[in-house]
Amino acid sequence: MPSTKTDARRKAKASDSLAAKHKQLEPYLQPNENQLTTAQGVVVADNHNSLKAGAGGPTLLEDFVLREKLTHFDHERIPERVVHARGAGAHGHFELYKSMSQYTRADFLQEAGGRTPVFVRFSTFAGERGSADTVRDLRGFAVKFYTREGNYDLVGASFPVFYVQDAMKLPDLVHALKPEPHHGMPQASSAHDSFWDFASLLPETTHALMWLMSGRALPRSLRMMEGFGVHSFRFINAHGAVHVVKFHWKPRLGRHALYADEARQIAGCDPDFHRRDLWEAIAQGQFPEWELGMQLVDENKAAALGVDLLDATKLLPEELVPVLPVGRLVLNRNPDNYFAETEQSAFHPGHLVPGIDFSSDPLLQGRLFAYSDAQVARLGGPNHHELPINRSLCPMHNFMRDGAHRMGIARGAVNYEPNSLGNGMEFRVDGGQHGFQPVPENFESPKTRRRSPGFDDHFSQATLFWNSQPPAERDEVVAAFQYELSRVESAAVRQRMVDNLAHVDLRLARKVAEPLGIGAPDPRAAAGQAGFRDSCGNATLESAPSLAADHAPTAASLAIATRKIAILVANGVEVGAMKVLQQALHEHGAVTRVIAAQLGVVTTSSGQQLTVDHPLSTMPSVMFDAVMVPGGAASTERLSRHGEAVRFVHEAYRHGKALCLIGESERLLRLPGSPAPGVVRGTNDPVGRLPMAQAFIAAIARHRHGPRPGLDGTPS
Numbered sequence: 001m002p003s004t005k006t007d008a009r010r011k012a013k014a015s016d017s018l019a020a021k022h023k024q025l026e027p028y029l030q031p032n033e034n035q036l037t038t039a040q041g042v043v044v045a046d047n048h049n050s051l052k053a054g055a056g057g058p059t060l061l062e063d064f065v066l067r068e069k070l071t072h073f074d075h076e077r078i079p080e081r082v083v084h085a086r087g088a089g090a091h092g093h094f095e096l097y098k099s100m101s102q103y104t105r106a107d108f109l110q111e112a113g114g115r116t117p118v119f120v121r122f123s124t125f126a127g128e129r130g131s132a133d134t135v136r137d138l139r140g141f142a143v144k145f146y147t148r149e150g151n152y153d154l155v156g157a158s159f160p161v162f163y164v165q166d167a168m169k170l171p172d173l174v175h176a177l178k179p180e181p182h183h184g185m186p187q188a189s190s191a192h193d194s195f196w197d198f199a200s201l202l203p204e205t206t207h208a209l210m211w212l213m214s215g216r217a218l219p220r221s222l223r224m225m226e227g228f229g230v231h232s233f234r235f236i237n238a239h240g241a242v243h244v245v246k247f248h249w250k251p252r253l254g255r256h257a258l259y260a261d262e263a264r265q266i267a268g269c270d271p272d273f274h275r276r277d278l279w280e281a282i283a284q285g286q287f288p289e290w291e292l293g294m295q296l297v298d299e300n301k302a303a304a305l306g307v308d309l310l311d312a313t314k315l316l317p318e319e320l321v322p323v324l325p326v327g328r329l330v331l332n333r334n335p336d337n338y339f340a341e342t343e344q345s346a347f348h349p350g351h352l353v354p355g356i357d358f359s360s361d362p363l364l365q366g367r368l369f370a371y372s373d374a375q376v377a378r379l380g381g382p383n384h385h386e387l388p389i390n391r392s393l394c395p396m397h398n399f400m401r402d403g404a405h406r407m408g409i410a411r412g413a414v415n416y417e418p419n420s421l422g423n424g425m426e427f428r429v430d431g432g433q434h435g436f437q438p439v440p441e442n443f444e445s446p447k448t449r450r451r452s453p454g455f456d457d458h459f460s461q462a463t464l465f466w467n468s469q470p471p472a473e474r475d476e477v478v479a480a481f482q483y484e485l486s487r488v489e490s491a492a493v494r495q496r497m498v499d500n501l502a503h504v505d506l507r508l509a510r511k512v513a514e515p516l517g518i519g520a521p522d523p524r525a526a527a528g529q530a531g532f533r534d535s536c537g538n539a540t541l542e543s544a545p546s547l548a549a550d551h552a553p554t555a556a557s558l559a560i561a562t563r564k565i566a567i568l569v570a571n572g573v574e575v576g577a578m579k580v581l582q583q584a585l586h587e588h589g590a591v592t593r594v595i596a597a598q599l600g601v602v603t604t605s606s607g608q609q610l611t612v613d614h615p616l617s618t619m620p621s622v623m624f625d626a627v628m629v630p631g632g633a634a635s636t637e638r639l640s641r642h643g644e645a646v647r648f649v650h651e652a653y654r655h656g657k658a659l660c661l662i663g664e665s666e667r668l669l670r671l672p673g674s675p676a677p678g679v680v681r682g683t684n685d686p687v688g689r690l691p692m693a694q695a696f697i698a699a700i701a702r703h704r705h706g707p708r709p710g711l712d713g714t715p716s
Helices: 004-016 017-024 064-074 167-177 191-199 201-212 260-269 271-283 300-304 338-343 360-381 458-466 471-486 491-501 506-513 523-527 576-587 633-640 642-655 663-669 688-700
Strands: 085-096 116-126 139-147 150-157 233-236 242-251 289-298 324-333 562-566 591-596 598-605 609-612 626-629 658-662 681-682
Touching: 004 242, 085 139, 085 271, 085 338, 150 242, 167 191, 167 360, 191 201, 201 458, 201 491, 242 300, 242 688, 260 471, 260 681, 271 324, 289 300, 458 598, 471 491, 471 506, 491 506, 491 523, 506 523, 506 681, 562 576, 562 642, 576 591, 576 658, 591 609, 626 642, 626 688, 633 663, 642 658, 642 663, 658 663, 658 688
Parallel strands: 562 591, 562 626, 626 658, 658 681
Antiparallel strands: 085 116, 085 324, 116 139, 139 150, 233 242, 242 289, 289 324, 598 609
C-alpha cells in the first residue's frame, strides 16, 4: 500500500495536470495565423472577391469558398437560453480549506489545499442576450467543477430563494416575467402587468419579491455579489451518514449594490457594465474571490428546525445554522472566445459526483429534466458534453454513440454492454462501493398532486427579511415596489399586490400604496384571492442580522482595489494635492480617470498639460465609485458654470458616494450646514495632503454614505 504522503503527492500531481489536460482536449491543431483556409484546410487565395464570369459578370455557383463562408455565417447563431440568456464567464480554481470527509466522500472535497479547475458563468435571469447588465433581476451564479470523478455543476443564483415552489409553475413564471406576447415589451423588466398579475395571484412569490425589490437585485459588480445553491442537497460520507447541505458563495470584496437610479442610468451608458467590470478586473490581475460556505444539518434533525428545507421559497437563517467556510473560489483567466466558452457552456443541476445527492425539492426535481432538454435543443443534439468547455477532465468510457455533432471517434466493433468481444470481460456492478450511489429511501405515500404542509407558509420569511433591513434599505424596497407597480396599468392588479404585502407588514403595504391611486391595503381581501394560502406561523426569528443590507464588513471588503474614482478638472486646476491623492489611490489598487468638458488636455495652474481620459458627456458619475475635485480658483469657476459638471458632483452626492473636495471646489456642492458623511474636505496645503488621502480612502471603502442632508436641493 502506498504511504499517505505518496498518495497525497500523487493526487496533487493529478490535480496540477488537469489544466494541462484541458488543452489536450481541443479538437483542432493550432492554425497558421499567417494564412486563411477553408474549413477543409484549403488555402484561400482571395478573401475579397467572389468568383465571377468576367469582371462585370454574374457570380458563379461553383465558388465553394464563398458558399462555405456564407453558409457558416448564416448559421453562426444558436438558440439563446430561455432564461439566463445574458451571461459573462471566467475560468479559475476552487481551493479547499479543510477536508469535508466527515460529511461527504466527494473526491474534490477530501484533501485540504487541493485545487479543482472551474468555469463560472454569471447571468441575468429574465433578459434576452441583448439586454443590459444592470437591470433589476435575480442573477445566475453557476460553477462547473472539473473534478477527478467527473464534472460537478453547482447551478445557483444571487438570491437564496426562488419565486415558485414547484417546477410545474416554472414555465408560467417565465412566461409572465418575459415581454408580454402581444407586443414583445418590456425587455428585461418585471415592471409590467403580466408579471405582477401572476405574482399577486401566487403568494408563494412574496419572499423572492422582497429580495427582488431590494439592493440584492442591483449588484454594483458581479465581484460584489453573493451566490447561493438555492436548493437543499445531500452529502453522503463513506459510512453512509447523510447531511442536508445548503451552499453559499460570499464575495471577498463584500456585498455592494447600486441605487435604482444609478442602475437605470448605467444601462443607457454602458449595457455591458458588469461583464466589462469582471473582464477588466481579471485582465488587471485583480482576481475576484468568493468563499464557499455550507450549512450542514443531520438529515434526521432537519425537521426540528421549523423550516421546510425542501421549499425553494424559504431559506435557512444563518442564525439557526451557521455557515461553515470550506474553501475559496478564484477567477483568474478570461475566456479566449466568448461563444465557444461562455455561450456554449452547459450547466445542469443533475451533474453530480459520488458523495452528493439530490433532495426531494419539487422545483429541483423538475429542473433535472428541464436543463437536459434545454441543452439538447439549444446546442443541437445529445453530444454537447463533448464541447471543450463542457468536457470532463477525467477519463470517459461508455457506449453512447453517434448523434448530431459527435466529436469523439469511438474505436472498436463493440457498442453495447454486456459484451465479451471488446476487452474480454463483461462490465459488472461492484456492489456499490464505487461510482455514484443515491441515498437509499423508502417511499410509501400514495401518488398525489399536493404539497407538504410546510410549503403553505408564504409570508413569515418575507417578514423576517423586511424586519432585518436597516431603515435606508427599507426605503429602497418601498421605492422599488412603488416604481414597479406604478408601471402596472391594471388598478386591480396593483390593489391585489398591495393587499398581499399587508401580510408581510402592514406599514410596508401602506407606504407602497400611497402614490398608486388605489385603496388602503386589506389583508382580508387578499386572503380571498385564488392561489392564496394562509401562513402556518412557522417563523422562528423576528429578525436576522445576516440578512441585513449592511451586514458586518470584513477587512477584505473594506479594500478599495479596482474601485473607479473620477477626477473632475478644468483649465487652471491645482494638481499638487491631486497628485498625492492619486498616487495613494493607485497604491491601494484603485483606478482613477480624469474627467473634463472635452477630450484632449487641460492646462494646470502651473502651465502643465494634464491628459483627459473621458468627456463629461459620455461618462457620468454613475460610472464611478467616488469623485475627487481638485482645487484651483480658475478650474472651480469654469466647472461651476458647466451644468454637467455641477450635476456630476451633486449626483454623486445623492447616490451616497465618497467625495473629496479640495480648496475652492467646495463651492460646487452648494449645501448648507455641517459636513455630510463621506464628504472629505481639504486644501492644497502640503501638510494636510496625506491625512486627506487617508480620509478619502476610508470613505471609498465604506462604499455608501447616508443619510445625507440637503438631498431635496440637489439636482437629480
